[in-house]
Amino acid sequence: xxxxxxxxxxxxxxxxxxxxxxxxxxxxxxxxxxxxxxxxxxxxxxxxxxxxxxxxxxxxxxxxxxxxxxxxxxxxxxxxxxxxxxxxxxxxxxxxxxxxxxxxxxxxxxxxxxxxxxxxxxxxxxxxxxxxxxxxxxxxxxxxxxxxxxxxxxxxxxxxxxxxxxxxxxxxxxxxxxxxxxxxxxxxxxxxxxxxxxxxxxxxxxxxxxxxxxxxxxxxxxxxxxxxxxxxxxxxxxxxxxxxxxxxxxxxxxxxxxxxxxxxxxxxxxxxxxxxxxxxxxxxxxxxxxxxxxxxxxxxxxxxxxxxxxxxxxxxxxxxxxxxxxxxxxxxxxxxxxxxxxxxxxxxxxxxxxxxxxxxxxxxxxxxxxxxxxxxxxxxxxxxxxxxxxxxxxxxxxxxxxxxxxxxxxxxxxxxxxxxxxxxxxxxxxxxxxxxxxxxxxxxxxxxxxxxxxxxxxxxxxxxxxxxxxxxxxxxxxxxxxxxxxxxxxxxxxxxxxxxxxxxxxxxxxxxxxxxxxxxxxxxxxxxxxxxxxxxxxxxxxxxxxxxxxxxxxxx
Amino acid sequence: xxxxxxxxxxxxxxxxxxxxxxxxxxxxxxxxxxxxxxxxxxxxxxxxxxxxxxxxxxxxxxxxxxxxxxxxxxxxxxxxxxxxxxxxxxxxxxxxxxxxxxxxxxxxxxxxxxxxxxxxxxxxxxxxxxxxxxxxxxxxxxxxxxxxxxxxxxxxxxxxxxxxxx
Numbered sequence: 001x002x003x004x005x006x007x008x009x010x011x012x013x014x015x016x017x018x019x020x021x022x023x024x025x026x027x028x029x030x031x032x033x034x035x036x037x038x039x040x041x042x043x044x045x046x047x048x049x050x051x052x053x054x055x056x057x058x059x060x061x062x063x064x065x066x067x068x069x070x071x072x073x074x075x076x077x078x079x080x081x082x083x084x085x086x087x088x089x090x091x092x093x094x095x096x097x098x099x100x101x102x103x104x105x106x107x108x109x110x111x112x113x114x115x116x117x118x119x120x121x122x123x124x125x126x127x128x129x130x131x132x133x134x135x136x137x138x139x140x141x142x143x144x145x146x147x148x149x150x151x152x153x154x155x156x157x158x159x160x161x162x163x164x165x166x167x168x169x170x171x172x173x174x175x176x177x178x179x180x181x182x183x184x185x186x187x188x189x190x191x192x193x194x195x196x197x198x199x200x201x202x203x204x205x206x207x208x209x210x211x212x213x214x215x216x217x218x219x220x221x222x223x224x225x226x227x228x229x230x231x232x233x234x235x236x237x238x239x240x241x242x243x244x245x246x247x248x249x250x251x252x253x254x255x256x257x258x259x260x261x262x263x264x265x266x267x268x269x270x271x272x273x274x275x276x277x278x279x280x281x282x283x284x285x286x287x288x289x290x291x292x293x294x295x296x297x298x299x300x301x302x303x304x305x306x307x308x309x310x311x312x313x314x315x316x317x318x319x320x321x322x323x324x325x326x327x328x329x330x331x332x333x334x335x336x337x338x339x340x341x342x343x344x345x346x347x348x349x350x351x352x353x354x355x356x357x358x359x360x361x362x363x364x365x366x367x368x369x370x371x372x373x374x375x376x377x378x379x380x381x382x383x384x385x386x387x388x389x390x391x392x393x394x395x396x397x398x399x400x401x402x403x404x405x406x407x408x409x410x411x412x413x414x415x416x417x418x419x420x421x422x423x424x425x426x427x428x429x430x431x432x433x434x435x436x437x438x439x440x441x442x443x444x445x446x447x448x449x450x451x452x453x454x455x456x457x458x459x460x461x462x463x464x465x466x467x468x469x470x471x472x473x474x475x476x477x478x479x480x481x482x483x484x485x486x487x488x489x490x491x492x493x494x495x496x497x498x499x500x501x502x503x504x505x506x507x508x509x510x511x512x513x514x515x516x517x518x519x520x521x522x523x524x525x526x527x528x529x530x531x532x533x534x535x536x537x538x539x540x541x542x543x544x545x546x547x548x549x550x551x552x553x554x555x556x
Numbered sequence: 557x558x559x560x561x562x563x564x565x566x567x568x569x570x571x572x573x574x575x576x577x578x579x580x581x582x583x584x585x586x587x588x589x590x591x592x593x594x595x596x597x598x599x600x601x602x603x604x605x606x607x608x609x610x611x612x613x614x615x616x617x618x619x620x621x622x623x624x625x626x627x628x629x630x631x632x633x634x635x636x637x638x639x640x641x642x643x644x645x646x647x648x649x650x651x652x653x654x655x656x657x658x659x660x661x662x663x664x665x666x667x668x669x670x671x672x673x674x675x676x677x678x679x680x681x682x683x684x685x686x687x688x689x690x691x692x693x694x695x696x697x698x699x700x701x702x703x704x705x706x707x708x709x710x711x712x713x714x715x716x717x718x719x720x721x722x
Contacts, residue, residue: 007704007706007716007720008704010702010703010704011702011703011704011706014702014703014704015702018702022671030694031671035640035669035671038640038641039671121641121643148717151706151707151716152706152707152715153707154706154707155702155705155706155707156706156707156709157646157674157675157676157678157679157705157707157709158643158646158647158650158675158679158709159643159646160643160646160675161640161641161642161643161646161672162643227707227715235647235650238643238644238646238647239644239647239648243642243644273655277713278708278713278714278715278718279708279715281717282717282718284717284722285717288717
């Protein structure tokens with residue numbers, strides 16, 4: 001994985017010192033809250049319902065065991081002994097004191113981490129899929145360009161006060177596991193027949209109150225022009241994006257207002273001035289960064305492991321876990337393992353205790369090469385596990401509460417922190433997630449349903465990505481009480497779709513029943529082993545709607 | 557203008573005798589050299605009664621790429637930051653300096669605060685009219701910024717990867 005050089009270290013250290021000074025000036029009253037606000041946001045610090053929340057950047061979701069142990073120590077020493085992994089591959093600490101933030105940032109800097117630009121109207125953490133560099137269906141490794149983009153976008157002076165936040169995601173595999181179409185800029189990387197690395201550039205995606213999937217602005221962009229092209233997009237957006245209404249300030253609104261062709265013309269005109277200038281990437285730079293992502297020393301293994309085969313045949317619970325939580329690896333004899341942070345009612349989705357973090361770091365070192373990934377579904381991934389070790393790893397994952405065999409299933413709920421923490425939320429997310437997880441506790445029945453994503457957001461800002469869940473739940477405020485609107489048919493990946501609202505919203509108590517009705521309808525309508533999303537696409541939302549509301553309106 | 561920091565040969569100093577008067581609106585009563593909003597500036601320029609040219613105030617909505625016919629006669633361009641959170645002025649500065657080759661004074665005016673001065677400097681500003689309720693001496697500390705810049709900017713057009721020792 002990437003390691004800081006002297007420049008990276010200097011920048012992060014100086015940034016900590018700068019923010020320490022800014023915190024001091026805020027505490028002394030020299031800086032007003034209004035002046036301090038964007039400064040703290042660009043250092044990852046939000047003010048939530050009960051306390052400050054610190055969002056730490058995990059660039060493209062990659063962590064070392066040492067970094068994860070440091071996150072555990074922060075949870076232990078400065079928070080309530082846990083952290084929350086987010087849908088943008090970052091981690092949030094929910095109970096932070098302003099005075100302590102510079103010390104926390106210092107501790108992060110010791111292990112090559114920071115919280116720079118995890119919030120604010122600037123380019124945010126660059127994301128990609130959790131299986132980057134190891135996925136069996138990968139076309140090329142997206143991490144070198146993700147790191148190059150991370151550096152380029154960090155404290156880039158022209159683009160720190162954009163109209164609104166700006167999210168960039170990359171995907172370089174056949175399947176899109178990075179939710180690319182919902183980003184302000186999405187990059188699909190591939191090689192042409194001659195082996196040249198190219199990007200299909202997407203622009204104008206975003207969820208929030210106006211969910212829009214991105215559109216292609218340019219195909220076949222040579223990798224050397226990646227920075228200049230993104231710079232052109234950002235300059236056009238910075239100058240022309242709306243600033244009069246924060247709900248209309250994302251680039252998606254500008255692209256929609258101009259139309260993709262006109263927007264592309266603006267970008268093209270800007271790009272012509274800069275494309276062959278010093279922003280053009282060099283082979284030397286690509287190689288320098290790519291070298292830090294060189295594959296670890298894999299052993300030469302057979303792809304079939306006898307002990308693994310025996311365990312699969314003899315242990316049904318293990319086989320079930322493997323069927324959901326183990327992903328194919330590009331190296332024979334290895335696999336990637338997803339540790340589910342969705343155990344059910346015992347811990348909210350994405351929440352991991354400091355003891356669990358420590359244990360995961362230990363597992364990464366014992367069975368892997370000391371690396372951990374964060375998936376945008378809020379789970380943790382161990383990328384390089386020998387098949388021969390899967391059974392032992394599974395048992396240890398179970399022992400620490402991260403062994404739920406539910407990846408991609410209905411209980412693998414994506415949820416924002418919601419009204420329990422977030423000042424923006426209209427409604428709570430966590431109790432809804434827990435009630436649904438409790439309702440679908442029976443493993444056999446859960447597995448029989450196959451792939452169903454269920455995403456919950458506590459408000460229109462859509463941090464829980466409810467629009468792209470096969471089932472989406474959105475917290476809404478109705479005369480001061482919490483209600484939930486349900487959508488179905490959303491999907492992420494290359495066949496992304498936005499869910500459709502099934503009808504009037506429900507009280508919290510009704511939600512588990514509603515989900516059960518949806519699942520029953522699916523069961524009735526399903527053909528063969530069809531996935532939930534395929535059934536919805538085939539039969540439409542009407543049968544689902546009819547069943548849910550017939551039940552709801554039935555006299556009691 | 558008061559509360560002004562200016563760069564001379566890259567060295568910042570506090571200016572106490574700046575002659576420019578920023579006139580956003582209202583009657584022209586001042587004698588001193590004026591900085592005027594684009595529309596008004598054009599009016600006076602086109603009327604041709606001027607023996608000396610006024611300075612120009614660009615608001616965030618103004619298009620710097622329309623300025624080339626005037627650049628040769630302009631003595632100063634000020635870019636307005638109505639709020640320090642409005643970042644359009646950074647891109648205007650980039651265009652003026654890097655695209656149009658403006659070499660004259662480029663002044664940041666409006667909600668100009670210590671913690672943004674380094675970014676403004678990197679985008680090519682060379683004078684900074686710090687908001688009047690703030691200490692210009694404090695603001696001076698914000699000008700240095702950080703020693704590392706990954707990307708490129710007006711004053712360092714090469715990204716870090718082109719500056720690294722091989």
